[in-house]
Amino acid sequence: MKADLKELYQEIILDHNKNPRNFKKLDRHTHKAEGYNPLCGDHYTLYLKVENDKILDVSFEGAGCAISKSSASLMTSCIKGKSRAEAEEIFRNFHLMLTGNLEPGDLPGSMCKMEALQGVKAFPTRIKCATLVWHTMKSALDGKQEAGTEQGAAHPAHNR
Numbered sequence: 819m820k821a822d823l824k825e826l827y828q829e830i831i832l833d834h835n836k837n838p839r840n841f842k843k844l845d846r847h848t849h850k851a852e853g854y855n856p857l858c859g860d861h862y863t864l865y866l867k868v869e870n871d872k873i874l875d876v877s878f879e880g881a882g883c884a885i886s887k888s889s890a891s892l893m894t895s896c897i898k899g900k901s902r903a904e905a906e907e908i909f910r911n912f913h914l915m916l917t918g919n920l921e922p923g924d925l926p927g928s929m930c931k932m933e934a935l936q937g938v939k940a941f942p943t944r945i946k947c948a949t950l951v952w953h954t955m956k957s958a959l960d961g962k963q964e965a966g967t968e969q970g971a972a973h974p975a976h977n978r
């Protein structure tokens with residue numbers, strides 16, 4: 819894939835940035851965490867309602883670049899109704915796609931629609947934008963209130 823901005827900001831990203839899904843506060847949440855990416859200024863709060871390891875509802879609030887916001891919008895659409903294990907599997911695959919240079923078709927299991935952000939891997943500094951809300955989801959599910967991006971995070975939460 820060519821490292822070309824037009825490809826990076828493909829239509830699905832522009833759509834989710836402009837009309838983010840699940841962009842609200844979830845009043846009756848069971849888990850909540852804040853994610854902050856100081857490199858870009860992305861800052862979101864993620865809310866989850868989890869029962870018996872199933873993600874019944876999820877939403878987010880905050881502000882950031884098109885990559886982080888569309889990733890949050892796609893993620894919340896993807897993991898709603900899934901088990902915690904399924905959501906973490908999608909995160910693993912998403913992470914592998916961006917950092918392990920694997921094509922979506924080579925990944926084990928589900929990607930949901932996260933391959934829309936494939937172009938981000940050509941822009942290493944933007945990978946943190948794309949993975950921020952995913953790290954935030956893991957932190958929230960682990961009972962932590964805050965998530966940083968990989969460099970700043972004291973806890974390699976995604977590395978179990």
Ligand code: ZN
Pocket residue numbers: 855858859860882883884885886947
């Ligand atoms: Zn960003």
